[in-house]
Amino acid sequence: MTVVIRNTDKELFTSGHRGCAGCGEMTAVRQVLMVAGPNTIVANATGCLEVASTGYPETAWAIPWIHVAFENAAAVASGVEAALKKLGKKEGVNVLAFAGDGGTFDIGLQALSGMLERGHDVKFFTFDNEAYMNTGIQNHRLLPGPSEEGEEGP
Amino acid sequence: MVKIYLGAVNPHPGSALRYKTGTWRTMKPVVDEQKCIGCWFCYMYCPDSAIQMVKRTIKKEIGGQVKEIERDLAVINYDYCKGCGICAAECPVKAIEMVYEEK
C-alpha cells in the first residue's frame, strides 16, 4: 500500500507553468517557497518567471502574488509591506520580491537601493543567470566582459 | 470565452494545474522502484513539481533477516513532467532512466 505524502497540488508554486523544460529559476522559486511557507506575498519583476507562471487565465501561484513592471519589484514590495504594517496584517507574513539579474542590478537597481535604504522587511531574491533571458540572452552589467548578442527572443 | 475578473486579478490560485505540460515531453523519466532510496533529491530539483513522493513498505534483508521497512518512493506525475531529465541527472543511485516515448 502506498500513501501519497507530497502531491503536486500541495505546491505553493504548482505544476502547469510554462517555463522551459529544466528551468533552474522554477526550481529556485519552488525551494524558496518551501522555506517561506504559505504566509507569503510575492512581488515579481517582469521576466521569464512572470510570463511563464501567470498566463491568464492560469496561475502557478498558490500564494498572493503581484507583478507590476520590470524595474520596480522592490518598490512594489515596499508598498505591500508598508500597507500590511499600517493595516496590522504584517505579523507572521513574509514579503518577498523576485527578479532576474537584469531586474535586480540593471533596470531594477534604483528601486532596490531605495528599498534597502528604507529598511523594509522584504526579502529580495535574484535569479542570476548572467543574461537577459526573456528577450534572448543579451548582455548585461553583471557580466565580467562583453558577450555576443543572442538571437532574437520570443 | 474568457472569464474576466476586475482588475485582471486571477482569483484561482494554482489554476495552472489545469494546463498539462506533460505533452511537451519527448523522453520520459522512469523510476526503478527497486533502486529508489527515497532521498527526495529528484523531488527537490524538479522545476515542474512533477514528482510525487509516496510511502511504501518494502521487504529488505538486514543482517540475514528479512524485515518490512518503510521507504519513500518517487513517482513521476506524467501530466506535468516536461522530460527535462534533471531528476535522472541528480539521482544519487541512478534509479531514474530517461527513455523515449512514442506519443
Place this chain on the structure above:
Amino acid sequence: MRAGKFYNVSSYGAAVGAGESEQEVMTVYEVRFHGRGGQGAVTAANILAVAAFKEGKEVQAFPMFGVERRGAPVMAFTRIDDKPIDLKTLIYSPDFVVVLDPTLMDVIDVTEGLKEGGPVLINTTKSPEEFDLGSCKVYTVDATKIAVENGLGTPTNPIVNTAIIGSFAKVSGIVNLDSVLAAVRELSPVKKEENVKAAEEAYKAVKGM
C-alpha cells in the same frame, strides 16, 4: 483711501486698459511687495491676506513664482476683495507697493504699474522727502531697526516683514492694526510676541502721514 473704500478702477490695467470699465465699481485692492529672498516678502503678503480675511474679506496671496534664492529680488502679492475673487492673473497695476529693502530701488522700478498717485511704503532710514517717485506718495519706516531691536532675524539678515506690515496697516487703512497683530501672531513660527511688538512699533513709527 481708508478702510472699506477701494480704488474705483479696474486693477487689470495691463489687461483691459485703465479706466475702460469705469461704470463698474471694482472693489478689488491689490498690493505688491518687493523684497529680497529671505527677507519675508512672501510671508508679508500672507500676513496681510490673513489679516484682511479676519475682517471678513475675500483674499488671495501669492509669490511671484520664481526660482530666486536668498538675496535675489523677489515679489509677492496680496489681493483683497469684498466678493469672491475669480481672477487668477498676476497683479499688473497694484493699488499699493511695499518695499522691504531700499537697495532694490537702484535695481528695479518699484512703481511700475502702480496706480496714479498710489502709495509706496519703503523700509529705510531716510525720510519720504528724500525720494522722488513722481506722483507716487512715499511713506517710510525704519523697519530694519525695529526688527533688529526686537531680535528678529540677525543684524546682518533682519526679518522685517512683520514690522513693515504694521506700517502698512497705518498707511493703507485697508486692515486694522488688531487684525494685523492677530495675523502676525498666527503666522510667526517663533518669537510671536517680538513680532507683534515690531508690528505695533512700526505702526507708530511710519513717516509721511
Place this chain on the structure above:
Amino acid sequence: MEMKEIIRGNMATALAAKMARVDVVPAFPITPSTLFPEKISEYIANGELDAEMILVESEHSAISAAIGASAAGARVATATASQGLALMHEVLFIASAMRLPIVMAIGNRALSGPINIWADHSDTMAERDTGWMQFYAENNQEAFDLMLMAFRIAEDRRVLLPAMVGLDAFTLTHTMEPVDYPSQEEVDDFLPPYQPPYTLDVNRPMTFGSFATPESYMEFKWSHTRALEESPPVIDEIFEEYKKRFGREYKRVTGYMTEDADVIIVAMGSVSGTLREAVRQMRKDGIRVGAVKITTFRPFPFKEIVELCGGAKIVAIAERAISPGFAGPLFGEIAGAFINQPSRPLISDFIIGLGGRDVTLKDFREIASTALKEAEEGRVEPLVKWININPEEAPPGGE
C-alpha cells in the same frame, strides 16, 4: 461644522488626504507639489494622521509602491507633477488596469524642455490615455473638494479607478486662498473606510498583474474602458451628495452665460475664474460671450459639452497644452464630441499660458474677438492660434 483657513493649494490637497485618513503615502519631492509630502509627514509627526509614509527614491517607485500598497488593501494617495508624472507613465496604465483607486494630486506644470516649473497642462494631457480619471481644480477650494471626492468616486464599487486631481502650478499650489472644510466626523460619514474587492491576502491568495495573451487582453481593456465610460452617473451622484452635505456644487462641466452666447470659450483649471471675469466685462461691452469650465477631463463630458455649446456660432478652446503636429488635445476631444451632430458650431483652437505665461483678461478678449471674426467669415483658419506670443522671437525650423 465648517471651518475656514487660508491655505496653499498643496495644503488643501494634503488636508483632504489627511481627512480621508489615507493609510499609505509613497512620495518623492518635485516642484510645485513638494508641499504635499511635507504636510503629510508633518501630520504623521504631529500624530494627526496614522499613516505609513514611504520616502521613495523616484516617482516611478512612488507609483509602484502605491500599487503595492493599494493592492494590499490600503487607501493610498500621492502627489507629483510634470517630469515626475512623466516618469510614472508606464506604471500609470498598470494602476488603472488593476483597478486600484489611488488618488494623486498633480501640480500641473510644463514638461521639459526647456525645463520650466510653471503652470501648464501638458503633463496630465500626456497621461490622458492611461485610464485614470482626471479632475481639474479652478481654485484651492476646488482642490480640497475634488481631492476628497476623488477618494469616494475612485473607491466606489461601480468605478474602482485611480484619479488625478490637477491644480495649476503656483497659481494654485503656492497661492494662499480661504478654503472651507468640514469636520473630521463629517468627512468620516461621507467617506467610509476603503473596502477593496480583492487584496493580497494570505488567507485568500490571488494573482495580481497576470500576463495576458491576445486571447484575453482585449477583454480586459474593454472592461477597464467601460468602467470609465460608466462612471459619469456615479460622479454626478457623488457631486450631488457632496452638495447636499457641504453646500458646494460641482459639475463635470459648468457653463457660464452660455444660453445666448455667439462665442463660447472652453477652459480648464485656474484660468476659469479669470475667464468668467473676462466674460462679465465683455458682456458689458455687448459681446455675446459665454464660458465653459471642464472639471472632469476623464471621463470626458461629450454630451454635456454638446448641450452647453451646441447653440453657439463658434466654440473657442483655450488650452494650456499642445500636441505638436496636431492641435491642443482638448480640441480633439471637443471636435469629437460634435462630429456626429446634425448641426454644429465652428470649433477654433487657442493655445494659452504654456509654461506659466500669465493668462490675462486681455488674452480672453483677443480669443473672443478672433473667434467671432472666424464665425463671421464662416471658416477657422489657421486652426490653432497661439495667444500672447511673439512669433518674431520664435522662428520655426532651423536658423
